[in-house]
Each structure stands twice: as structure tokens, then as C-alpha cells.
Amino acid sequence: MSKLxxxxxxxxxxxxxxxNEHGAINLSQGFPNFPVDQRLLDITKQLTHENTHQYTPMAGLPSLLEKISQLTYEKYTRKTDVATEILVTAxxxxxxxxxxxxxxKHGDEVIILDPCYDSYEPSVLVAGGKPFRIALNEDYAPNFNxxxxxxxxxxxxxxxxxxxxPTGRIWKENEFEALETxxxxxxxxxxxSDEVYEYISFTQPHISINTRPKLRERAIIASSFGKSLHVTGWKIGYLIAPEKLMxxxxxxxxxxxxxxxxxSQHVIASYLDIVDFDAIAKMYLQKRDLFRSLLEGSRFTLLPCEGTYFQVVNYEKISSKNDTDFAxxxxxxxxxATIPISVFYEDGTDKRMLRFCFAKTDETLVAAAEKLRRV
Structure with missing residues (x-):
């Protein structure tokens, strides 16, 4: 019997x-198609010849846990206990x-805000819980009522x-205050709190739960080195949570x-000494602005993109088809290739929106935009 x-x-x-079947330019799945930092490759090459190939401690490589704790303090001024509050995950x-x-546990209810990433609900269902999906406002702000x-x-x-x-929106200060209340x-x-795009923000700074004392003692924060360092295939993330939950x-x-x-843990632990997260954000800002400028001559309407490496567009001036068929x-x-936004809703809400990933080479974005301007 299927659980899902x-x-x-x-x-x-x-x-x-x-x-792949049609040889299309893939702006659907959220992974970069450009090379990783050469310094990261150099560190990897060096460490493959060292004693880095056996099990690390269950919670994570001690040096990486220390670097995560240091990074969290530098970015958010939150002090974390390396031994009890951080966990490296796949x-x-x-x-x-x-x-x-x-x-x-079985019968527990979990509130999920729509549209949402597609892994949340299945995880709740496998746990025996009941997902309760609540739509965000038209501008994708949380509706606290x-x-x-x-x-x-x-x-x-x-x-x-x-x-x-998928929307690229960033929560505002007053929204966190409402959540605290x-x-x-x-x-x-x-x-x-899923914060995997925490280091990819543009128009305003990302506000992390790490900076909210009223929330962080009852919160689990999920982060992703795969997203932050554009090494998605390495599947390295981490959780921060108070000891009683962790x-x-x-x-x-x-x-x-x-x-x-x-x-991967050994490499990232070394790489964190030299990587500049602000430079990564600037790189994605350049790609966002390039992609948006390239679509100015198209019939797509661009929504704001405050963070992530996704651009949502409306295509109602082009077609009346549902978003999956149009995609x-x-x-x-x-x-x-793109992703229809309706799949991020429980009820399939279709506002004729599509999500494009701009974490691609400039050449890829130019080629894709040339095709999109002809639609």
C-alpha cells in the first residue's frame, strides 16, 4: 500500500x-549550469589525496560545524553550540x-503556505501528519488572519x-513581528524555516530566524550549501535548532x-575560509538583471524578484491555456523549459504564471530569451 x-x-x-527529449534550453529545474569556483575544485583535488574518505561523526565534521557556527555568528550575530545545535544533512x-x-506524529497538523516547494507535504504525510495548506496573499505575503x-x-x-x-519574495520585518505575536x-x-536561498537576496536583506530571539528557541532552520555555493549535486545542507529539538x-x-x-564536508570546511557570499549574491543579481532586461521586449509580464534565482512571469497576454499545458x-x-506555478498549490491555483531559473550562463540566458521574445 502506498503512503503517497x-x-x-x-x-x-x-x-x-x-x-532533454526535445533539446530545449532548461530553465526549469533549480540548478546552475556554469562552472563552480576554481578554488573549490583546487581544494577538492588536494583533499582527495588526504584522509578524507571515511565516516565523519554523525552530526558532521567538527571543523565544518565550527565554520557553520562562525558563519552564523558573522552573518546573524547568533551564537550556536557546535555540539548540540547544528547538524550537517544530505x-x-x-x-x-x-x-x-x-x-x-500521527494526527498532528502542519500549516504549509501556498504556493510551496513540493517536498513539504509528502514529508508530513509520511510522518502520519495532516498538511493544512493556506494560500499566501495575491502579492505572496503571508495572510496572518x-x-x-x-x-x-x-x-x-x-x-x-x-x-x-517559487516567487522570489522576501519576508518583511512587520511580517516576522506578526508571526512572533x-x-x-x-x-x-x-x-x-526553510532558508536555503538565504545568501541570494537583492532588493532588501534576508531576515533570518537566526536573528529573531523570540522565534529561534522554537525553530528549526534549514540551510543549503548546495544552493549557496552552487554545488547542488553535492547534497550538503545543515540544520540549526535549540538543543531540546536537535x-x-x-x-x-x-x-x-x-x-x-x-x-564534501572537508572541502566545504576549507572553502568557507575564502568564499565571499556577498560576491555570490552580486553574481546572481547580475544574472537576474540580465534576464529581466532580455525579456523586456517579450509579451511576458515579469513579477518582482527579491531573492532566490527564480523569475516568475505572467503569460496571460500570450495564451489562455492552463500553465502546465503552456509550459x-x-x-x-x-x-x-520552465515550471508552471500551479503545481506549487494544493488546489492547482492557476494564475497563468511560470517560473524560470536564471542560475545559468549568460549565453544560456541570452539564447533562451531570444526564443521567449518570439513567443
Whole structure:
């Protein structure tokens, strides 16, 4: 019997496969197609010849845990206990899955804000919990009246994603204040904050839960070196949580993956000494601005992009087809792959929106935009 009988094959796999079949430019799945930093490759080459190939401690390589703690303090002035509050995971998705399956029991309710990344609901279902999907506002801001109305005595977790995939929106100060006020009324609720795009923000600084004392003692924060350092295939992420929560999460983690790729941990621990996250954000800002400028002559309407490496567009001036069919048409007839936004909603809300990934070479973006301007 299936635990996920109504969960289809991921749209990301579907669109990438269709793009491969038709030789389309793939702006669908969220992975860069440009080379990683040569310094990272040099460190990797060096460390492959050293004693870096055996199990690390379950919670993570000690030197990497120290670097994460240092980074968290430098960026957010939060002091973390290396031994009890940080866990290296096999990507942020594994960290999110492990967190949910640790803290959610059969019948517990979890509030998820739509549109949302597609791993949240299946993780809740496998844990035996009940997802409660609540739509964001038209501008993709959280609607706290709807959120509060959705809270019951069984609500045990709220999941937020900031900067937001798929829309690229960043939460504002007043929204965190409203969240703090709300959660003060409901001490049984923990917060899972997906912050994998934390170092890719443009128009305003990313506000991390790490900076919110009222929230962080009841919050689990998921981060991703794969996203931040554009090495998505390495599948290296980490969680930060107070000891009382992390202690339980580690119990499940040790029997799920035990420990994470040793070589990758050694390399990232060294690379964190030299990498400049501000430079990475500037690089993605250049790509965002390039892609947006290239689409100015098209019939697509561009939505704001405050963070992440995704650009959402509206195509209602072009077609009345539903977004999934139009996305497939873009691949088969125009040679560009994208992701329809409706798949991020529980009820398939279709506002004729598409998500393009601009974490690509400038040449790829130019070639894709040339095709899109002809649509």
C-alpha cells in the first residue's frame, strides 16, 4: 500500500525529461549550469589525496560545524553550540524531511503556505501528519488572519520559506513581528524555516530566524550549501535548532543517513575560509538583471524578484491555456523549459504564471530569451 497514493512524479523531473527529449534550453529545474569556483575544485583535488574518505561523526565534521557556527555568528550575530545545535544533512531536503518525521506524529497538523516547494507535504504525510495548506496573499505575503484561523489544538508546526521558492519574495520585518505575536499565543507550535536561498537576496536583506530571539528557541532552520555555493549535486545542507529539538532530530538522522559525504564536508570546511557570499549574491543579481532586461521586449509580464534565482512571469497576454499545458508547449514548440506555478498549490491555483531559473550562463540566458521574445 502506498503512503503517497496521490503524489505524482515531481514536476521538476517531468519538465527536465521533456526538455532533454526535445533539446530545449532548461530553465526549469533549480540548478546552475556554469562552472563552480576554481578554488573549490583546487581544494577538492588536494583533499582527495588526504584522509578524507571515511565516516565523519554523525552530526558532521567538527571543523565544518565550527565554520557553520562562525558563519552564523558573522552573518546573524547568533551564537550556536557546535555540539548540540547544528547538524550537517544530505541536502536541505533531507534535513526538512528528518525534522518533520521527528517532530510530527500521527494526527498532528502542519500549516504549509501556498504556493510551496513540493517536498513539504509528502514529508508530513509520511510522518502520519495532516498538511493544512493556506494560500499566501495575491502579492505572496503571508495572510496572518487566514493562518490564525487555520490553527487548532492539533497544529504542531508551521513551515515558512524565505526567500521564497517559487516567487522570489522576501519576508518583511512587520511580517516576522506578526508571526512572533501569533506564535506567542500557541506555545505548542514549532517553526520550520526553510532558508536555503538565504545568501541570494537583492532588493532588501534576508531576515533570518537566526536573528529573531523570540522565534529561534522554537525553530528549526534549514540551510543549503548546495544552493549557496552552487554545488547542488553535492547534497550538503545543515540544520540549526535549540538543543531540546536537535537532540530528537539527531536520533532520527542517525538511522536515516548516519553521516554525510565526508569529502564534501572537508572541502566545504576549507572553502568557507575564502568564499565571499556577498560576491555570490552580486553574481546572481547580475544574472537576474540580465534576464529581466532580455525579456523586456517579450509579451511576458515579469513579477518582482527579491531573492532566490527564480523569475516568475505572467503569460496571460500570450495564451489562455492552463500553465502546465503552456509550459509543455514552450518546450515542444519554442525550445525553453520552465515550471508552471500551479503545481506549487494544493488546489492547482492557476494564475497563468511560470517560473524560470536564471542560475545559468549568460549565453544560456541570452539564447533562451531570444526564443521567449518570439513567443
Amino acid at each position: 497514493p496521490h503524489i505524482p512524479t515531481s514536476i521538476f523531473s517531468v519538465m527536465s525529461q521533456l526538455a 541536502g536541505a531536503t533531507q534535513g526538512i524531511y528528518t525534522t518533520i518525521n521527528t517532530l510530527i 487566514r493562518i490564525e484561523a487555520g490553527i487548532t489544538s492539533k497544529t504542531k508546526m508551521i513551515i515558512i520559506n524565505n526567500p521564497h521558492n 501569533l506564535l506567542e499565543k500557541h506555545p505548542q507550535i514549532v517553526l520550520l 537532540q530528537e532530530i539527531k536520533k532520527v538522522h542517525q538511522f536515516l543517513v548516519f553521516s554525510v559525504s565526508s569529502l 509543455k508547449e514552450l518546450i515542444t514548440h519554442h525550445g525553453v
